[in-house]
Amino acid sequence: MKVLVAVKRVIDYNVKIRVKPDHTDVDLTNVKMAMNPFCEIAVEEAVRLKEKGVATEIVAVTVGPKAAQEQLRTALALGADRAIHVETDERVESLAVAKLLKAVVDEEQPDLVILGKQAIDTDNNQTGQMLAALSGMGQGTFASEVAFGDGVEDGYVRVTREIDGGLQSVALKLPAVVTTDLRLNEPRYAKLPDIMKAKKKPLDTRTPEALGVAVSSGLELLKVETPAERKGGVKVGSVDELIDKLKNEAKVL
């Protein structure tokens, strides 16, 4: 079984985000970048499937600038067999990413595509769903468990999904799309010798043009602002004072 894993280069989750003074975007100069944490979980799941003998080949794919190859190399160090870099310096929205991934899916014909449920930069939570729709595959989003065999019919995957108030199990006919939630697994640290070896694994580059996808945006980014600073609270002396303030100051009662 072939697994395609999508990974995204985002600001490292430890970094305190700064907005550019002119509010046109987030300031990325000299900011530490890393693999999106949900994508790390996706890679880990693929590697575990390979270790269990379910997957035979793992292909990592990313859409982004040249520097995003670092995240592909990380995926290769963690256990992906080869990588595909769709290189573009444009700001690519979810729909365009989904179209590019669809083109890669058409080429690669994977049995399973694993993506993070969202990327921590734009928090869109839609690429996986859009890819499933575009390619006509079933989707299991917010996965907390991905199961093969063990009572699951051949040619199917059972995905346990985290939904409000509980868990839902869906059986998806392969090929299928899975997006990962936080509790699916705990990603490992790459072995240092594997990081050295990752350099020697194949990494192919494609362009959106070659894949026949226009990445031009239907959205215009108007303004980026930092969240409003939390104003200091006040201590109230009594319940009466609280009620009074809620009535007369906050005017919510």
Added chain:
Amino acid sequence: MIRDQETMQILLDSIRSFINEALIPREEEVSETDEIPEDIISQMRDMGLFGLTIPEEFGGLGVTMEEEVNIAFELGHTSPAFRSFIGTNNGIGSIGILLDGTDVQKSTYLPRLASGDILGAFCLTEPDSGSDAASLRTTAVRDGNDYIINGTKRYITNAPHAGIFTVMARTNPDIKGAKGISAFIVDSDVKGITIGKRDKKMGQKGAHTADVIFDNVRVPASALIGEKEGVGFKTAMKVLDKGRLHIAAIAVGAAERVLEDSLRYAMERKQFGRTISDFQLIQGMLADSKAEIYAAKCMVLDAARKRDEGLDVSTEASCAKMFATEMCSRVADKGVQIHGGAGYISEYAVERFYRDVRLFRLYEGTTQIQQVIISRNMIREAEA
């Protein structure tokens, strides 16, 4: 020399995440129990941290000196006890074999050291021979195809856990100085070896040192490093020479950690209605620390690059070791000061680091010995 910038970046990121997520949260536990938990040791093995400096053909990473110091900057950010546990395999416990061992010695021991299967320890210091290592008294007397080793080694890092020892012993009693010394690889389970009880140290709890006592320990002649007598002191000096830049880099990392902790504290702690980082006297300590760390880092990187180019960096390495370790103690002292009373209380890591980093100025050549080396080199050069 960094062989591949991107690979190096991934390597450093990976080590940094491991340190931040797996090691720093366990520092207090290690310091209180005086043990590194087994699960952490096995994670360090899995990651390949024992074989950083051992060549790839023996299962290690074969990092260059510049790569090694960059990794050491990162490792310095957490308790030196963790570094000490992997330190001997990457340093004094393996380099003798790597530099001067025969092919058979290398292929016998290096793969097991690289994987962390066994730990290597380095036995040079003795009760009556420290800085003056060439005066060591442990003897190795030839007996047919064997040598018989007798003597006591002191403060040996990782001795209680070691699988092999690199032992410097006198094979020629007629030569009192360095030329009478040879180096041996001795398995720790050979009859006649006793490990003393663990030394009670000022800091670096979790890292263990002890005496190693050799009482008529019989080893085959094939245990002689390089199968050559009389060059053991040279081997030991080469080992320490390389180790100096590593220790200097660890000291830089530790100073960075202390300064990060101190800056965070200063920006949170309020006195006189303001955060103490508003006070210029605190700012002075922060800035002095920053500048000194930067200077030491530049020295370490410069010396490492020169060593990778094949230049003799004896002077530079000693300068870097001396400056970086002394700097680290000054930064730790200021770190305690910035923390006020809290800096004297164990709840804050700075109290522990203050004690931990004191060692850097003592082992692998005290500061005074570095001064001796540097000035001796200066005079020798001027005379030439």
